Amino acid sequence: MRPSRGLLSALAVAQVAYARLPARHVVNATRGIVGLMLATSAAEAVEARGVRRGAGAIAVAGGLGFAAEVVGVATGRPFGHYRYSDKLGPRVGGVPVLAAAAWAMMSRPAWVVAGRLARRRALRVPLASAALTAWDVFLDPRMARDGFWTWPDGGRYEGIPASNFAGWLATGLVVFAAVAALDGDDGGGEDGDGALALYAWTWLGESFANAVLWRRRVVAAAGGAAMGAFAAPALWSRARRA
Numbered sequence: 330m331r332p333s334r335g336l337l338s339a340l341a342v343a344q345v346a347y348a349r350l351p352a353r354h355v356v357n358a359t360r361g362i363v364g365l366m367l368a369t370s371a372a373e374a375v376e377a378r379g380v381r382r383g384a385g386a387i388a389v390a391g392g393l394g395f396a397a398e399v400v401g402v403a404t405g406r407p408f409g410h411y412r413y414s415d416k417l418g419p420r421v422g423g424v425p426v427l428a429a430a431a432w433a434m435m436s437r438p439a440w441v442v443a444g445r446l447a448r449r450r451a452l453r454v455p456l457a458s459a460a461l462t463a464w465d466v467f468l469d470p471r472m473a474r475d476g477f478w479t480w481p482d483g484g485r486y487e488g489i490p491a492s493n494f495a496g497w498l499a500t501g502l503v504v505f506a507a508v509a510a511l512d513g514d515d516g517g518g519e520d521g522d523g524a525l526a527l528y529a530w531t532w533l534g535e536s537f538a539n540a541v542l543w544r545r546r547v548v549a550a551a552g553g554a555a556m557g558a559f560a561a562p563a564l565w566s567r568a569r570r571a
Contacts, residue, residue, distance in 0.1 A: 331372075332372045333523045337373075337526060339365060340527075341530060343361065344362060347359075348538045348542045349542070359417075360418065360427065366434045369527060370387065370433070370436075371387055373521075374387050377521055382511060383437075383512075385512070387436060389504070389507050389508065390504045391433030393504045394428075394429060394432025394436075399422040399423070402423040406496070407492070407496035407499045407500065408495075408496030409484075409490045411493070412481070414477060414479070416475075431468070435464050436505075438460075439559075440457045440505060441521030442524075442525060442528050443460055444516075444518030444521070445525065445562070445563035445567060446559070450509050453505075453509070453517075454506055458498050458500075458502045459498065459501070460528070461505075462498050462501060463552070464552075464555075464556060465493070465497050467552035467555075469487075469489045470489060471539075473488060474487075486551070487545075487548060519570075525564070525567060528556070528563070529564055532556035535553075536552065536557075537549075539552065
């Protein structure tokens with residue numbers, strides 16, 4: 330069995346357990362799940378694309394995303410005014426080093442999903458950016474609720490401003506333009522079944538957890554629709570080609 334498959338199974342078990350953890354364990358469990366999700370995504374990328382292109386693309390995504398976060402915390406652009414707590418560990422420029430993992434670990438799944446929908450780079454780059462942003466529709470409300478970061482001025486969606494999602498889209502365009510330059514000849518991600526599985530699992534797992542376990546129906550509906558707009562047609566495309 331490929332390492333990424335074992336890691337994805339372990340991630341699924343950990344995330345199911347996470348949904349029922351008492352509050353005192355949430356911080357450490359969150360750090361652990363971020364690490365496990367990053368390991369899963371990185372292992373799949375290396376298996377599919379090799380060390381230079383697979384791991385390289387993930388590293389580039391993490392570095393560019395982290396740089397955008399440092400600028401964002403300092404200036405309020407492009408995401409809006411927000412600040413991190415110390416719950417995610419050591420910070421550089423007010424941004425936890427672990428924040429880079431958020432951009433890195435979902436970049437490969439978003440890129441593969443976009444490749445299932447469009448092969449032309451001019452379309453694939455914005456689609457990947459939108460697929461990545463769709464995940465944040467789940468991520469931001471949960472992490473803000475648990476105190477990992479705060480939005481002092483609030484916002485209309487679960488206390489999150491629209492500028493946050495505009496910032497994710499803008500940053501994603503830069504991230505995936507770089508990914509395309511590094512590994513743009515991957516044939517639309519036909520070798521990315523593991524990455525597609527990670528994206529689909531995240532979509533289904535977050536939808537279920539928010540709707541049933543945490544009873545956050547607005548987040549379940551919004552995040553489910555946002556990620557589903559990419560996951561469902563990508564899965565359909567994969568099924569048709571099989």
